[in-house]
Amino acid sequence: MTTKEYNEVVDTWADGVFRFIRKNLTNEDDARDVVQNAFEILWKNHENVQFEKAKSYLFSTAYHNMIDFIRRNKRMNYVEEMDEGAKGGTAEMQIDVKDAIEKALLKLPEVQKNCIVLRDYEGYSYEEIGELLALTESQVKVYIFRARQTLKNYLVSIHHLI
Template identity: 75%
Template sequence: MTTKEYNEIVDLWADAVFRFIFKQLRHEEDARDVVQNAFEVLWKQHADIKAEKAKSYLFSTAYHNMIDFIRKQKRLDYVEEIDESAKGGTSDYQSDLKEVLDKALDTLPEIQKSVVLLRDYEGYSYEEIGGILELSESQVKVYIFRARQALKKYLVSIHHII
């Protein structure tokens, strides 16, 4: 990958990879740090990576950076706290499906969240998601299944409250 191609990757995918990370960390500066670090890694390896492989390399690197970050910061606990406050707010009328889904997303375990975001946001196949997250295709399928079930269950519960 040339420098020009690398810069095109920045234009094409910086938003998408940022969105992927931000939806999971829920913290703009932390998400920026993770994404910036992923691009640094991509740049360091750019001579060895073909442009067509760069996107999945970028997502994979960002994902693993994020996991490292979460472990370091113990942000999982923090996210759970956010979840609790979100659940407490369900008495507010939630008419916007997007907002509801956003909150539902936060209730998912990290891996399910990553799988479903890659699937829905980026349209990756199960095989491609497996490559990015280092899972088998059947594991991806199981996570998708569980994630959709959990999201549906959340929608049903909100529907009842409303």
């Protein structure tokens, strides 16, 4: 991959990889650090990484960076974030479906969340998600199913409450 192609990867995928990481790290600066770090690693290896493979290399690097980051900072506030929705009373319940989905998304187990985010945000195939998250295709399919099922149940519960 040439420098020009590397810069093209920055333009094309920086936002996407940032959104993906941001779904796991509520602190924006942490997410930025992880993304920046991933790009640094991509740059170090840019001569060995083909342009066509750059996206998956980038996402994979960022993902593993993020896992390391979470391990290093075990008391991450993303765990705390999950309880927030439950605390909110019915009066404050969001009618906006999109907001509700975003909240529900944060409650999903990590692996399900990552599967569905990569699937919907980036349009990854099951196979690609499997490669990235070290899962089999059928595992990915099951996780996505469970994620959608949980989200659907959450939405149904909101509809009932309203």
